[in-house]
Amino acid sequence: MLESLFAGSLEDARRRLEIESLAATEAKALAQTPAIDALAALAPRDTIHVLAEVKRASPSRGSMATIADPAELAATYAASGASAISVLTEERKFLGSLDDLRAVRARVQVPLLRKDFIATEHQILEARAAGADIILLIVAGLDQPTIKRLKQFTEELGMTAFVETHSAEEVTRALEIETKLLGINARDLSTFETDRSLFGRLAADLPGDVIKVAESAVRTVDDVRAYRADGADVVLVGEALVTGNPAELLSAFTAVA
Numbered sequence: 001m002l003e004s005l006f007a008g009s010l011e012d013a014r015r016r017l018e019i020e021s022l023a024a025t026e027a028k029a030l031a032q033t034p035a036i037d038a039l040a041a042l043a044p045r046d047t048i049h050v051l052a053e054v055k056r057a058s059p060s061r062g063s064m065a066t067i068a069d070p071a072e073l074a075a076t077y078a079a080s081g082a083s084a085i086s087v088l089t090e091e092r093k094f095l096g097s098l099d100d101l102r103a104v105r106a107r108v109q110v111p112l113l114r115k116d117f118i119a120t121e122h123q124i125l126e127a128r129a130a131g132a133d134i135i136l137l138i139v140a141g142l143d144q145p146t147i148k149r150l151k152q153f154t155e156e157l158g159m160t161a162f163v164e165t166h167s168a169e170e171v172t173r174a175l176e177i178e179t180k181l182l183g184i185n186a187r188d189l190s191t192f193e194t195d196r197s198l199f200g201r202l203a204a205d206l207p208g209d210v211i212k213v214a215e216s217a218v219r220t221v222d223d224v225r226a227y228r229a230d231g232a233d234v235v236l237v238g239e240a241l242v243t244g245n246p247a248e249l250l251s252a253f254t255a256v257a
Contacts, residue, residue, distance in 0.1 A: 001059060002117075002189045006141050008092045009117040013126070016098075022122055028129035029157065035133040038111040038160040039180055041083055042211050044233045048224060048256045051113065051213065052082035052246070053238030054104065056095040060192040063095070065242035070100040071107035073246070078108040080250035084134070086113040086236060089127075098130045105131025113162060117141060121153050134160045134181070139170040140189055148177045164215065171202050180210055183236065187216040196223070200230030224256045 042049050054070045054077075057063045067073055074085050087104050088096035094115075101114055113134040114127035119142060124135055135154045137147050151161040163174040164183040174182050184202050186194045194217040203212050213234040214227040220240075227235050241249055 001192075002138070002141050005059070005090065005093060006117040006119055009090055009123070010119055012091055013120065013123050016126070017122065022125070025122065025125045025129055029125045032128055032131060035128070035158045035160070036109075036111040038084060038113075038134045038162075039211065041111050042181065042213075042234050044211065046257055047254060048228050048232060049083040049234040050081065050250055050253050051084045051086055051234050051236040052077040052241055052250065053086040053088065053115065053236060054096075054100060055086075055088050055238035055242055057093065058239070059093045060187070061239065064239055067242065069103075071103040073242070074104040074108050076246050077241070077250065078110050080247040081254040082110065082250055083234070083254075084111040084113060086115045086238070087132075088238075089114055089116045089130075098126060101127070101130040101132060111160075118150065119146065121150070124150065124154055124157065124159070128157050128159060132159065134162050136162050136164060138164045139173050140164075140166055144173060144176070147173070151177050151179070162213070165202070166198075168202060171206070175207070175210075181213065182206065182210050183213040183215045185215040196226065199227055199232065203231045206231075218253075221252045221256065224253045228256050 056067050077085055087101045088094040089098050090096055111133040114132040115136050154161045162181045163179040165171045165174050166185050184199045186196050186198050196217040199214045211233050214232040215236045218235050218237045224235055
């Protein structure tokens with residue numbers, strides 16, 4: 001599934017290159033106002049941060065929400081205490097787009113993550129051109145030279161790399177490239193089953209200067225409390241927000257100390 005998602009995203013990126021040249025995309029990226037400092041926005045504090053996700057669908061759950069106006073949803077997230085917002089731009093399984101990211105950027109002033117299956121500098125330039133401040137790099141889908149190169153390119157553009165892991169070996173690889181914003185995803189990408197205890201096991205030995213993000217299996221305040229007790233600085237929440245009352249849930253989640 002992960003290989004298929006990367007392949008689809010790369011094919012869609014190549015299609016966009018036929019419409020807009022790499023040079024044109026780069027020019028737009030460099031013309032953007034400087035990226036917001038996500039490490040500062042998500043720095044550890046007395047209460048947990050929420051990285052709230054604009055998410056219509058997923059391979060494991062199918063369609064979850066229509067989200068006709070992603071910018072309006074993002075505005076609700078920001079007004080309700082979200083420290084940063086993740087926007088799914090993968091078109092095939094998550095039903096997102098770069099247009100969603102552009103619309104959200106025009107509406108909110110918190111850091112934005114382009115959530116997609118990133119494997120090329122072109123995709124990073126697209127993200128910066130659309131206003132993203134953070135790029136997702138998934139260790140499971142990239143070899144070490146590639147992830148190191150993409151992280152460096154991300155930082156040269158003034159953006160932050162959010163490096164996602166799923167195992168102890170992947171955490172080691174993330175730390176080798178001096179990752180400062182590190183996600184631990186409780187969802188097994190081969191089976192799509194979740195194991196919330198994975199976060200606690202992998203986060204225990206992370207350096208103190210690494211911002212720890214818990215991903216997946218966040219549905220209730222108790223889930224957030226459990227992740228916080230295991231050392232999470234940030235929780236990434238999508239499904240619960242788009243299928244529930246986002247303002248109410250964010251108010252409760254962001255109060256967890």
